[in-house]
Amino acid sequence: MADQKKMVEDITSMDVDFAKWYTDICKKAELVEYTSVKGCMVIRPYGYAIWENIQRILDGYFKETGHENVCMPMFIPESLLQKEKDHVEGFAPEVAWVTHGGNDLLEERLCVRPTSETLFCEHFANIVHSHRDLPKLYNQWVSVVRWEKTTRPFLRSREFLWQEGHTVHATAEEAIAETEQMLNIYADFYEKDLAIPVVRGQKTESDKFAGAESTYCIEALMHDGKALQAATSHYFGDGFAKAFGIQFQSKENKLEYVHETSWGLTTRTIGAIIMTHGDDNGLVLPPAVAPIQVVIIPVAQHKEGVLEKANELKAQLSKSFRVKLDDSENSPGWKYSEYEMKGVPVRLEIGPRDIEANQCVLVTRHNREKTVVSLDNLPDAISQKLQEVRDGLWEKAIANRDKKTYKCTSIDEIKAALAENGDGLVMAMWCGDEACEDKVKEETGVGSRCIPFNQENLDDKCVCCGKPAKHMVMWGNAY
RNA sequence: CGGGGUGUAGCGCAGAUGGUAGCGCGCUUGCUUCGGGAGCAAGAGGCCAGGAGUUCGACUCUCCUCACUCCGACCA
Numbered sequence: 001m002a003d004q005k006k007m008v009e010d011i012t013s014m015d016v017d018f019a020k021w022y023t024d025i026c027k028k029a030e031l032v033e034y035t036s037v038k039g040c041m042v043i044r045p046y047g048y049a050i051w052e053n054i055q056r057i058l059d060g061y062f063k064e065t066g067h068e069n070v071c072m073p074m075f076i077p078e079s080l081l082q083k084e085k086d087h088v089e090g091f092a093p094e095v096a097w098v099t100h101g102g103n104d105l106l107e108e109r110l111c112v113r114p115t116s117e118t119l120f121c122e123h124f125a126n127i128v129h130s131h132r133d134l135p136k137l138y139n140q141w142v143s144v145v146r147w148e149k150t151t152r153p154f155l156r157s158r159e160f161l162w163q164e165g166h167t168v169h170a171t172a173e174e175a176i177a178e179t180e181q182m183l184n185i186y187a188d189f190y191e192k193d194l195a196i197p198v199v200r201g202q203k204t205e206s207d208k209f210a211g212a213e214s215t216y217c218i219e220a221l222m223h224d225g226k227a228l229q230a231a232t233s234h235y236f237g238d239g240f241a242k243a244f245g246i247q248f249q250s251k252e253n254k255l256e257y258v259h260e261t262s263w264g265l266t267t268r269t270i271g272a273i274i275m276t277h278g279d280d281n282g283l284v285l286p287p288a289v290a291p292i293q294v295v296i297i298p299v300a301q302h303k304e305g306v307l308e309k310a311n312e313l314k315a316q317l318s319k320s321f322r323v324k325l326d327d328s329e330n331s332p333g334w335k336y337s338e339y340e341m342k343g344v345p346v347r348l349e350i351g352p353r354d355i356e357a358n359q360c361v362l363v364t365r366h367n368r369e370k371t372v373v374s375l376d377n378l379p380d381a382i383s384q385k386l387q388e389v390r391d392g393l394w395e396k397a398i399a400n401r402d403k404k405t406y407k408c409t410s411i412d413e414i415k416a417a418l419a420e421n422g423d424g425l426v427m428a429m430w431c432g433d434e435a436c437e438d439k440v441k442e443e444t445g446v447g448s449r450c451i452p453f454n455q456e457n458l459d460d461k462c463v464c465c466g467k468p469a470k471h472m473v474m475w476g477n478a479y
Numbered sequence: 480c481g482g483g484g485u486g487u488a489g490c491g492c493a494g495a496u497g498g499u500a501g502c503g504c505g506c507u508u509g510c511u512u513c514g515g516g517a518g519c520a521a522g523a524g525g526c527c528a529g530g531a532g533u534u535c536g537a538c539u540c541u542c543c544u545c546a547c548u549c550c551g552a553c554c555a
Contacts, residue, residue: 019549027490038546094554115555148554149480156554229555266555299514333515340515351514361514479555 011341013280018224025274026153029283029342039151039158043267046342049291050270051161055141057193057288058163058265061185067137067165072119074142075110080118084243087117090210094146096158112145117211117236117262120166121244128258131170131250135178139165154271155228155479162266168246168258172237175259179235182263183216186231193288194269195393196220196276197401198230199425199474201450206434209262213237219449219474221401222275225423227449227476230272233263271479277366277393283343284366286393287386294382295339296325299332299351309355313348313378320379321386340365345389346382366392401425409459414444414475423477425449429469431462437473439464446475 011028014021026032031047043051059069075098082088091114098110113119124136141163148156165182169175183200190196198218208215212234220230241247241257250256277284287293294317298310307327314325324344326335332349339347349361360378362371362385373381404424406417414426426446430436440463441447451471462469 017549023548034547036546144555146554150548150551150553152548160555162555232555264555268555297514300512302513329513331513331515331517333513333517335516336514337516349514353514 011280011282014223014278015280021278021280022271022275023153025278025283031270031274031283032153037158039148039156041153041157043161046291047270050273050285050289051267053289053291054265054269055163058185058189059139059141061189062139062163062165065137065181065185067139067167070138070140071142072113072116072123072140074113076113076116076118077108077110079108080122081111083118083121084211084240087211087240091115091146094148096145096147113142114144114146115262115264116140116142116144116164117166117240118244120262121240121246121260124166124168124258124260125244125246128168128246128248130248134248134258135167135169135174137165137167137178139163152271154267154274157267160267162264164262164264167261168241169260170248170250170256170258172259175237175261176235179214179216179233179261179263182261183218183231183233186233186263186265187218190218190220190230190269190272191394193286194273194276195286195390195397196230196272197394197398199450199452200454201452201474203232203450204434204437204448204473206437207448207450209234211236211239213239217450219425219476220272220276221397221404221425221476222272222479223278223400224275225404225421225477227425227474227478228268228272228275229449229478230269231263231265234261236260236262275479276397278343279366281337282341284393285343285345287345287390290343290345291322292324292339292342292344293322293386294324294346294348295335295344296323296348296350297332297335297339298325298327299349299354301327303352305355306350306352310350313350313360313375317348317379317382321382336363340368346385348382364389364392366396407456407458408463409461410463411440411443414440414446414463418444418446426475427452427456427458427472428463428475429457429459429461430471430473431465431467432470433462433465433467436462436464440475444475446477449474449476449478 011024012020030044033042033044035042095114096112143159143161145159148158151157167178187198187200190198198220200218203215203217214235216233218230220228222228238257238259240260246258247255296310296314298306301307310325314323317323345365347363354360358375359372362373364385366389406424406426408414408417408426408428437448452474455472
């Protein structure tokens with residue numbers, strides 16, 4: 001035992017090299033594998049199972065709030081994409097084009113959807129005629145393609161999975177309410193289900209979605225102090241409606257344009273989970289989306305009765321939880337490390353001594369605490385442990401965010417805070433002028449992430465120019 | 480897209496001045512083990528990223544391409 005090996009081999013420590021640590025986790029926890037197409041990765045069964053859980057939960061929230069799923073084509077004719085000027089300008093640099101069908105050159109090239117506003121608009125124009133047709137609350141779970149220059153698993157791939165919601169409404173008020181509702185659904189999902197704290201806010205003019213009137217977002221802080229846009233929700237006003245001719249007859253028999261929204265969340269969420277909760281032993285998954293919530297490790301499984309008991313527990317617990325029993329020939333120690341690497345929230349150890357005493361050992365992943373519990377009322381004990389993991393993750397994430405949130409009233413203060421404590425979220429006042437936004441980024445390296453809904457008056461003056469401040473802005477270095 | 484780094488067995492790496500490839504882990508089989516990555520024994524596994532040169536001969540030298548990766552710029 002004295003020359004016991006490192007618990008987990010080949011994971012770079014997160015404090016040594018966070019980026020390397022991240023890719024190590026992605027590969028060693030068997031979430032992704034690279035392919036021969038740059039920037040396009042295989043999401044492996046364990047990684048995809050996380051996504052399936054994310055989908056299942058979110059889709060439930062969408063349905064509860066009256067949304068329906070649809071599926072649009074993956075190709076957009078160039079002429080359709082070009083109907084909204086800002087939109088096409090925003091996306092043109094990163095779209096992939098299909099130019100041939102078989103051996104024949106297409107008359108009009110087709111873009112592989114980078115997002116589907118234009119397709120939805122074309123469709124809405126066809127099906128919306130009367131105020132009785134409104135609202136239309138649609139969503140789709142698909143993949144989109146953006147030809148990114150540099151790529152990273154989950155955080156930036158050329159093809160990624162997401163859901164994009166698209167809705168049209170009779171009034172601006174209704175559309176704005178929808179935008180806010182969806183942002184709150186995302187925020188609750190992140191905070192309650194994923195145990196990732198987020199800041200809700202609005203993007204500045206320069207940072208909003210191409211073609212949107214206003215863009216809202218939730219921003220999360222990763223363990224290394226960088227910010228990550230976790231989800232967005234856009235209000236389009238009637239801009240797209242006018243470009244695409246989406247009109248309806250109102251009760252007053254007037255022809256009016258619809259008001260539109262869109263909102264999305266991507267597989268990047270898996271990256272957020274990894275970078276918020278993971279540690280040097282591997283992944284740590286919030287119970288709500290963990291493909292395996294409880295892993296049962298039989299100890300001395302060759303001995304009489306051990307596997308039988310383990311199977312019995314598995315059958316019992318599978319009624320309430322996602323359970324795996326690992327009865328492979330690997331040693332118990334190997335299994336402990338393996339499932340820690342994979343982030344399984346609760347481990348259940350059962351051996352001859354336990355069976356004799358009618359007990360088992362439960363170990364929570366985030367703190368590796370071991371508890372001996374009775375086999376009576378085991379489901380209750382597990383429920384409690386899963387809740388402990390979720391709450392433990394939340395507290396850890398909140399503590400990290402508090403530690404890395406800096407309130408500053410001058411450029412020098414920003415520089416000093418970042419130099420002293422490393423990357424983090426900088427809260428500072430802003431006059432609303434884009435020149436100041438750019439200058440802060442230039443001088444301190446942190447860009448504006450959003451204007452948080454939760455405003456605090458840190459100062460009367462803009463952190464940059466000293467003129468009267470309009471908002472507190474959250475600044476940060478982002479993924 | 481700009482600047483670095485790396486491509487040799489599934490993974491991590493070694494291969495001085497050119498001579499046809501090795502180590503650890505993993506994998507397979509057998510036996511012994513089993514409460515924090517077990518031990519012994521016998522095995523399997525390589526177009527040295529790809530292409531073009533130089534050379535009697537290239538993993539090794541030259542050029543080109545590609546991929547991965549890190550740091551910037553940009554983005555979900």
